[in-house]
Amino acid sequence: MLVSLAVLSPSFAAITVFVYVFIGSSIRTSMSNWNSFARLLSGEYVFVGTQNYVRLFQDPRFQSDLWNTLYFTLFFILGCLAMGIILAVLVDRNIKGVGVFRNIFLFPMAVSFVVTGTVWRWVFAPGNLPNNPRGVNLLFDMLGLNFLQWRWFTSTESFLNFNLALIPVIIAAVWQMSGYTMALYLAGLRGIPSALTEAAEVDGASPWQVFWRVKFPLLRPITLSAMIILGHISLKIFDLVYAMTGSGPGNVTDMPAVYMFETTFRANRYATGSAIGIVMLIMVAIVIIPYLVNAFKKEVKTS
C-alpha cells in the first residue's frame, strides 16, 4: 500500500499541478478583466463574472467557429470511420503484399498536421478561374472536367451554416486520420474469433451478412473509441487549419483554437483567450466524460 502510494504520488502531483491547477487558473483568468498585457502584468485581479463569455458568444467570429467545429467534427468523424472500416476490411485479407498497403494507409499519421496542411493548401489552392487554375483545378482543366472546378477553401458559400469551404479541410483531415482508424478496426477484426464467422458461414450467411450481422456489431467498442479519439482531435484542431487555410474569408474555416491563439498572443486578450479555452474544454468534456464513466463502470464490474 505504502509502496504503491509512493510510486503514484509523483505523477499524481504532476498531474495536479500541470493539468488541474492550470485548468483552474484558466477559469480564473477567463473571469478577469485581463484583456491587455498591462492589466495581466499588473497582476491585479478584477472579477468580471461571465462578461468575457457573454461577449464571446455575441461575437460573429466565435459563432462561425462553433458552427465550423460542429460540422467539421461531424464529417471528419463520419469520413474517418467510413474510410477506416473500408480500408480495414480490404487489408484484412491474407493476400500477398497487403502489408505494403497497410503501411501506406497508416503512413499519413506519421506526418505532422502542419506538413499535411501546407501540402493540401497547394492541392486545393484554386488559382484564378477560369484562366489560371492551380492544384486540383488545373488537373480538372487537363482532364476536361472544368465543371468540377471550384473555389475550394476560398469559397464563401454556406448551406445551413455549413461553410462549404470546410470540405477541403475535412478531406485533408480524413486523409490524415483514416489510416489510424483503419489500424483500430484492423485490431478489432483480428480479435474476432474465427469460430463465430465460420459458424455464420456454415449457417449459410453471405459474406455481406457475415460482415454486417456478425463482425460489425462486435466492432462497436472500437467504433466508440475511434469516435472519442477523433472527436477530441477535431474539437481541438489548430495546426491543420492554421497551416492550410487560416481563418478564411469571412471566417469560413476559422476554428476556436485558431481564434484562441490569435486573441491571446496577438491581441493580448488573455481573459478572452482563456474563455475560449474553457469553452473548448467543456466541448471535449461533453464528448469524453460519458465514455470515461462507461469505461470506469465496466472496469469495476470486471475486477
Place this chain on the structure above:
Amino acid sequence: MEVKLQGPYHTGGVCMKCLLVLLVVILSFAVVFGGGVVEVFSWWTGGGEEEGLFAIFEVFNEWYPDVEIINATVAGGAGFAAKAVLKTRMLGGNPPDSFQVHGGMELIDTYVVTGLMEPLSDHLKEWGIYDKFPSAIMDICSYNGIVYSIPVNVHRGNVVFINNAILEDVGIERVPDDWPGFIEAMKKIKDAGYIPLALGDKDKWEAAHLFESVLISTLGAYNYNGLWEGRTSFDHPGIEEAVDIFHELMNYVNDDHAALTWQEATRLVFDGEAAFNVMGDWAMGYLKTLGWTPGVEFSWMTVPGTKGSFMVVTDTFGLPKNAPNRENALKWLKVIASVEGQDAFNPIKGSIPARVDANKELYDDYLVWSMNDFATNALCPSIAHGSAAAEGFITALNDALNLFIANQNKAQFLRTLRNAASEYVY
C-alpha cells in the same frame, strides 16, 4: 521539482530534461567563451533577412571577439510565432538579452508602459549618436520623450510594385497616381486578361496593409497621424472614403487572394499574371531574389494619393530589464546603432538604414529613392506592422477587414472599427 514521472503523463519530465539540457548548453558556451554570451531574439530566418542578421553578427564579432552570440530565432512571417514566444518569456521573467520588435505601439504599449524595458536615451548620448537618427523615427521608439529601442532598419509600406511587361502589353505608359486614374488603368489591365492587383491575405495583415495605405491617401499624412495622436476622430469622412476605395479595389484583385501569402501574391507579378502589388518594400527584396533587377523588369511608385508620405515599418532592438547579460546586450545595441552595423545589414535585407549618415553608395536605385523620400517625406506609422496602434486594435482591424471583404457590409465594418478605436486608441 525533481520528480521522476511515470506512466503516460511524462510531459513535465520531458520539459525539465529539455531545460536542463538547455542550461548545460548555455553554461558550456559561457565556459568556452570567457567574454560571455548575448542572446539576440528575432524572427529573421527568411531569405535576405538571415544573411543580413549574420552580416551584423560579423561586425559584432570583429568588435567583440570574446562575446558569443546566441541566435535565438523563431521562424514565421512578420514574427507572429516569435511574438507569442517572446511574450511568454517576458511574462515568465525570462527575457532574452535583446529582442527584435517593431518600433511604435508594439513596443510601447506592450513592453514599455508595463515597465519591462530599460531606457536607452543616455546610452545613445554616451555613444554620441543620439542626433544621428531622424527625430520622427526616434519619436516612434520613445515614450514620454525617452528612447526605449534602437531602430536598425526602415521599410516603406506604401509602395506599388509594377510588372513592366504587362503595362507595355496593355499600352499604359505612365501609371496615374490618383485613385480614379489608377482604377481606370486597372480596368484596362483586367480587360486585357491580367489580374490588375495582386493580393494575398491568407494571414489577414496583408489586407490591413493595403487598407492603411488607402487610408493615408484619403486622410493625408497629417490627419492619419492624428488618428493615433488624438487629433483626428474616427468619424472623419476620409475613413469612409477609404473604405469605399478599398471596396472598389476588391473588384480588381485575384479571386484566390484568401489562399495566398504575400510572397505568393508578389509571385503573381513575377510570373506575369498580375500587374500591380501593394506591399512593403521587402517585396522588392523578394523580386530581386527571384532574379529581377529593379527598374528593368519591374518598377515602383507610391500608392496613389500618398506621394510625400512615407509609411514606416521599422525593426528595432530593445533592452529588457533583468537581461541576463546586460553588458553584452549593450555591446550588441551599440553595434546595431553604428553606421557599420546598419550598412552591413540593410543592403542585404533590402531596407534603408535608420541613421541619416549611412553610406548611400552601398544601396541600389530603389533604396536610394527610398532614402531620399525618408529624409524629406512626412513619416506615418504603420498599423498592420505594429507601430501606430496597440496590438488589440490591429487584430480587431484584421478581423473586421476579413469579414468586410467577404460580406461587404460597410456599416458593420465602420462600427467595428470605431468600437475598436474607442477601446484601444482613445
